[in-house]
Amino acid sequence: xxxxxxxxxxxxxxxxxxxxxxxxxxxxxxxxxxxxxxxxxxxxxxxxxxxxxxxxxxxxxxxxxxxxxxxxxxxxxxxxxxxxxxxxxxxxxxxxxxxxxxxxxxxxxxxxxxxxxxxxxxxxxxxxxxxxxxxxxxxxxxxxxxxxxxxxxxxxxxxxxxxxxxxxxxxxxxxxxxxxxxxxxxxxxxxxxx
Numbered sequence: 001x002x003x004x005x006x007x008x009x010x011x012x013x014x015x016x017x018x019x020x021x022x023x024x025x026x027x028x029x030x031x032x033x034x035x036x037x038x039x040x041x042x043x044x045x046x047x048x049x050x051x052x053x054x055x056x057x058x059x060x061x062x063x064x065x066x067x068x069x070x071x072x073x074x075x076x077x078x079x080x081x082x083x084x085x086x087x088x089x090x091x092x093x094x095x096x097x098x099x100x101x102x103x104x105x106x107x108x109x110x111x112x113x114x115x116x117x118x119x120x121x122x123x124x125x126x127x128x129x130x131x132x133x134x135x136x137x138x139x140x141x142x143x144x145x146x147x148x149x150x151x152x153x154x155x156x157x158x159x160x161x162x163x164x165x166x167x168x169x170x171x172x173x174x175x176x177x178x179x180x181x182x183x184x185x186x187x188x189x190x191x192x193x194x
Contacts, residue, residue, distance in 0.1 A: 002039070002079070006032040036079040040086050047091070056097050059159060059166040060090070063152050063173025067116075071145040072126035073180030074187055093172040097165055105164050112171035113153050119178035120149050126184035129191050149174070 009031050013019045019027055048057035076082035100108060125141035127133040133141065152174045160167040 002032060002035050005035060032079065036083060040083045043083075043087055044090055047087075047094070051094070051098075053094055053098070055163075055166060056094065056169040057090075060093055060097075060169040060173040060176075063156070063170035063175075064177045065173075066148045067120065067124075067145065067152065067174055067177035068180060070141060070148050071120060071124035071177070071181055072128065072141070072184055073177060074126075074183035075128060089176050093169070093176060096172060097169045100165075100168065102164070105168055109156070109160070109164070109168050109171050112168070112175045113156060116171065116174040116178035117149055117153065119175075119182055120145055123178070123181040123185040126181055126188055129188070 006028055010019075010024050010028050013027060014021060014024060044057065045054075048054045076085050096108075124145035125133065125138060127138070152170065156167045156170045156174075159170055
């Protein structure tokens with residue numbers, strides 16, 4: 001269905017002379033990615049609303065998205081796998097936020113922040129096979145990754161004064177992004193060996 005919508009939108013753009021025929025593959029990829037991301041985050045928003053955890057979800061993504069955007073990470077082989085992986089990891093993190101007891105909240109928060117920082121320092125940044133970094137870009141994205149990590153840590157500690165669970169959600173977002181970096185780093189090493 002998404003592929004039909006994608007083709008319909010791209011052919012509409014071509015018929016309206018907004019894009020040329022030789023640009024259709026790039027636009028097909030972009031439209032398809034946009035539609036899948038919309039569906040993915042629509043499902044996540046629905047789940048967050050249904051389980052009344054919208055604030056936890058927002059703080060999770062405040063910890064996740066900046067690191068993922070600046071540092072890169074793992075890329076699934078297709079959009080469906082990306083959708084399933086994204087929703088699965090989100091559901092796992094949301095479940096952890098809901099079931100964690102207050103006895104373990106502070107150790108989990110500290111452990112999340114330490115482990116995510118170490119993983120980000122070790123693995124960031126991860127480029128993509130379609131867009132490898134120059135040495136200069138790699139250094140720039142590495143610095144930005146470190147800065148974002150420090151900001152997330154400070155923000156987690158500030159949020160801690162408002163809500164312990166929201167702070168844990170943010171730290172889980174950072175940890176998820178850091179794990180994605182490690183997986184992406186391993187993925188890139190395998191691609192470069194081939």
